[in-house]
Amino acid sequence: MSNVDVVVTGLGATTPLGGDVASTWDAMLAGRSGVRALTQEWAAQLTVRIAAELAVEPSEVIERVRLRRLDRSEAIALIAAKQAWADAGLEGTGLDPERLGVSFGSGIGGAQTLLNQDDILEAQGPRKVSPHTVPMLMPNGPAAWIGIDFGAQAGVHAMASACATGAEALALGLDIIRSGRADVVIAGGTEAVIHPLPFAGFASMRAMSTRNDEPEKASRPWDKGRDGFVFGEGSGAVILERADHAKARGARVYARLAGAGITSDGYDIVQPDPECKGGIRAMSKAIRDAGLTGADIAHVNAHATSTPAGDMGEIIGIRTAVGSHPVITSTKSMSGHLLGAAGAVESIAAILAIRDSVVPPTINLDDPDERLDLDVAAHKARPLEIHAAMNNSFGFGGHNVALVFTRP
Amino acid sequence: MATREEITSGLAEILEEVAGVNPDDVAEEKSFTDDLDVDSLSMVEVVVAAEEKFGVKIPDNEVQNLKTVGDAVSYIEANH
Numbered sequence: 001m002s003n004v005d006v007v008v009t010g011l012g013a014t015t016p017l018g019g020d021v022a023s024t025w026d027a028m029l030a031g032r033s034g035v036r037a038l039t040q041e042w043a044a045q046l047t048v049r050i051a052a053e054l055a056v057e058p059s060e061v062i063e064r065v066r067l068r069r070l071d072r073s074e075a076i077a078l079i080a081a082k083q084a085w086a087d088a089g090l091e092g093t094g095l096d097p098e099r100l101g102v103s104f105g106s107g108i109g110g111a112q113t114l115l116n117q118d119d120i121l122e123a124q125g126p127r128k129v130s131p132h133t134v135p136m137l138m139p140n141g142p143a144a145w146i147g148i149d150f151g152a153q154a155g156v157h158a159m160a161s162a163c164a165t166g167a168e169a170l171a172l173g174l175d176i177i178r179s180g181r182a183d184v185v186i187a188g189g190t191e192a193v194i195h196p197l198p199f200a201g202f203a204s205m206r207a208m209s210t211r212n213d214e215p216e217k218a219s220r221p222w223d224k225g226r227d228g229f230v231f232g233e234g235s236g237a238v239i240l241e242r243a244d245h246a247k248a249r250g251a252r253v254y255a256r257l258a259g260a261g262i263t264s265d266g267y268d269i270v271q272p273d274p275e276c277k278g279g280i281r282a283m284s285k286a287i288r289d290a291g292l293t294g295a296d297i298a299h300v301n302a303h304a305t306s307t308p309a310g311d312m313g314e315i316i317g318i319r320t321a322v323g324s325h326p327v328i329t330s331t332k333s334m335s336g337h338l339l340g341a342a343g344a345v346e347s348i349a350a351i352l353a354i355r356d357s358v359v360p361p362t363i364n365l366d367d368p369d370e371r372l373d374l375d376v377a378a379h380k381a382r383p384l385e386i387h388a389a390m391n392n393s394f395g396f397g398g399h400n401v402a403l404v405f406t407r408p
Numbered sequence: 409m410a411t412r413e414e415i416t417s418g419l420a421e422i423l424e425e426v427a428g429v430n431p432d433d434v435a436e437e438k439s440f441t442d443d444l445d446v447d448s449l450s451m452v453e454v455v456v457a458a459e460e461k462f463g464v465k466i467p468d469n470e471v472q473n474l475k476t477v478g479d480a481v482s483y484i485e486a487n488h
Binding site for chain 2: 063064065066068069127128130131132
């Protein structure tokens, strides 16, 4: 436990469910799916032809000239961060730049730029490669642009821990504020690589759903018919702030980020530990760090991606580290898997679940796996008083992050 | 042979596309960096697009001499 209280004062997101937090959250509570058939020409040759693409194109938000020097993952990170900044009421507050940090990551980074510029290199030669290529593809690009736009001078950090990235970015933000290095951290994750190469790569691993004829039913965590995750794009941003700093400026507080647990499996590059040992340690650490016990956690926004192998291990983990009482959900059933942004967007869902006393549903759970012995908010949102909620995010490489949010 | 006016208006089109410069602001006496706010990376894009548009080669060691729109027009006029 730390004696420095850290709170969440701003939220921002652009996801397959909506161009901002309000529309994303409304869609989640209504149980809407953001998964659609891919209409790009290149999709025809793939075994996976569905994805969760952004509901609002970045070009509707960022002007053309600026956009042409931003990778899509950078553009949507900026969009989410700007929303969170405005939501926190930080505009024009004269925050000392030396007390502002950024912790913002991506699972894959600017791969879309890399691949597009490689096409140009092959077809038109090196002189035609854009001078913006390197700042667009570098994985610290999203964090760096956010730092530049808001003048952050307390350190800009770029996490890369695959599908745990967004959650790990929040965990690092918590550490930065607790350590005294900053009063405010813009934290989150971003991912935008709707391109045939990652589709082909994940499909070759047999990790993605091929339910091409029923896109909205393809992401079905814990359902017997699940056959892989659905690739998505999006970004989520959270303003983390030292509680007394937020109080002094009269900021609205959504929740406390009360604890974080980070562990690694040391086991396999893609397979999660089947007994979820690393996940259990992460969850237990987060609960302890928050000064709570498992009994206090009323709700878990689970990592559950809809893969046959991954989903059930986490159930064992939650049961062991938290208990059999929490109401759990996987919002990936609606948003698809936002990879490096997942932990940030799902943390936002957990925070709003606390605020609104409601657990968003897990859609498509028509025929639950027999080993699912926890209470899932299946099909419909579930009203629930929540003092403390947990978000789990696990990533290729054996990264495990659990975050605990509590009512302010 | 393109006239100086035609080259200027061609550069204005490129500057609008690449850097969002208002074509009305583009005139021979304007400095790319000081007046038109074209940064070094955008200038590289302008040069590559101008090479294509006007069928010239603008070597990197020439680019530093192209301070104003007029400098670029003169170079293109003399070399295309």
